[in-house]
Amino acid sequence: METTIAAGLEGVIAGESEICYIDGYKGVLSYRGYNIHTLADNATFEEVIFLLWNGSLPKQGELDRLKHDLAAERGLPQPVTDFLAGVPQANPMDVLRTAVSMLGLHDPETQDMSTEANRRKAVRLMAKTASIVTSFDRLRKGQYLVGGDPKLGFAANFLYTLTGKRPDDVMERAFDVALTLHADHELNASTFAARVTAATLSDLYSAITSGIGALKGPLHGGANQEVVRILLEMPDEEAAIERVKQTFARKAKIPGFGHRVYRTEDPRATHLRVLSEELGLRTGHEKLYRMSKKMEETVRAEKGLNANVDFYSASTYYSLGIPIDLFTPIFAVSRMSGWTAHVLEQYRNNRLIRPRAEYKGQPDGQPWVPIEKR
Numbered sequence: 001m002e003t004t005i006a007a008g009l010e011g012v013i014a015g016e017s018e019i020c021y022i023d024g025y026k027g028v029l030s031y032r033g034y035n036i037h038t039l040a041d042n043a044t045f046e047e048v049i050f051l052l053w054n055g056s057l058p059k060q061g062e063l064d065r066l067k068h069d070l071a072a073e074r075g076l077p078q079p080v081t082d083f084l085a086g087v088p089q090a091n092p093m094d095v096l097r098t099a100v101s102m103l104g105l106h107d108p109e110t111q112d113m114s115t116e117a118n119r120r121k122a123v124r125l126m127a128k129t130a131s132i133v134t135s136f137d138r139l140r141k142g143q144y145l146v147g148g149d150p151k152l153g154f155a156a157n158f159l160y161t162l163t164g165k166r167p168d169d170v171m172e173r174a175f176d177v178a179l180t181l182h183a184d185h186e187l188n189a190s191t192f193a194a195r196v197t198a199a200t201l202s203d204l205y206s207a208i209t210s211g212i213g214a215l216k217g218p219l220h221g222g223a224n225q226e227v228v229r230i231l232l233e234m235p236d237e238e239a240a241i242e243r244v245k246q247t248f249a250r251k252a253k254i255p256g257f258g259h260r261v262y263r264t265e266d267p268r269a270t271h272l273r274v275l276s277e278e279l280g281l282r283t284g285h286e287k288l289y290r291m292s293k294k295m296e297e298t299v300r301a302e303k304g305l306n307a308n309v310d311f312y313s314a315s316t317y318y319s320l321g322i323p324i325d326l327f328t329p330i331f332a333v334s335r336m337s338g339w340t341a342h343v344l345e346q347y348r349n350n351r352l353i354r355p356r357a358e359y360k361g362q363p364d365g366q367p368w369v370p371i372e373k374r
Contacts, residue, residue, distance in 0.1 A: 024261040052341040073127035077106040088140040104205030122340040184338030190214040221328040227314035256311030272312035279319035
């Protein structure tokens, strides 16, 4: 029987899901049937979390309950806080991966695989992942920890506990939209890794730790960190154009462009472009937006490539005052909503994920050679 090999599983349907739909040729992304543009324009991130977990938008009482539960679960076990205080020079993604795994050691429900317990653990992971990122950053800087304000939403609380300053409405809304845009993206590498682990019926913390490990890789997360470093190296828009041309002349790639799935503009980039401009004007980083725009125009003219979610999220996050090495951990904070939704879905209709490989080694039946004759 003829076997078709899809390198990197590209185009292979690996399972069924009701969570996220993508049409890469039309530039469509939707969560549970709600187009990403509809959600970015109207929803709060908490509504998106509820939608991903439950399949419908929340009623007011349901939304209030979720907000209450997230606020109640922000606190970290003391051993996790002590760990964060003891690793000031570590890679933030390594810290996040380890701290999330540690949460499983201190949750009495870790091994309880009931639907109710897993949903409670999903809430804890959603809330505590944000606390891990903000607490680590403040502790490594020698700053005091900022307790969250239950009156603030998820996005505002993250910025508040990170910077110690309450964001204004514009900053809060911009970050809220950014979290929504990164919440889920079907069977990307980290989500698939989490589902593979969950499919063995391992616990939720183990599955999410697998996802974080996959996100750490530079071919998945981290491109926006490279984008902003490039932007900060350049003095003006002319330099941005020249940088693109020189990079292509070396036959090298520019981070933040092209996508495995999208053959048109990444719909998330559509919103982040606007946020980059608005926040740049508001915070004095407009030059980063202008250089980004010139780079985008040049890349499109030279190679026909479109910006993806990473390109304009770079200048957006920088304008929000977020440290560069926290860009990927923030990706994880947002994607925790999607990861947990997928793991819960995997548990509901589980089948062990076990693909095959095409063997390319020596044929079977090799003769045994005694060690003294090898």
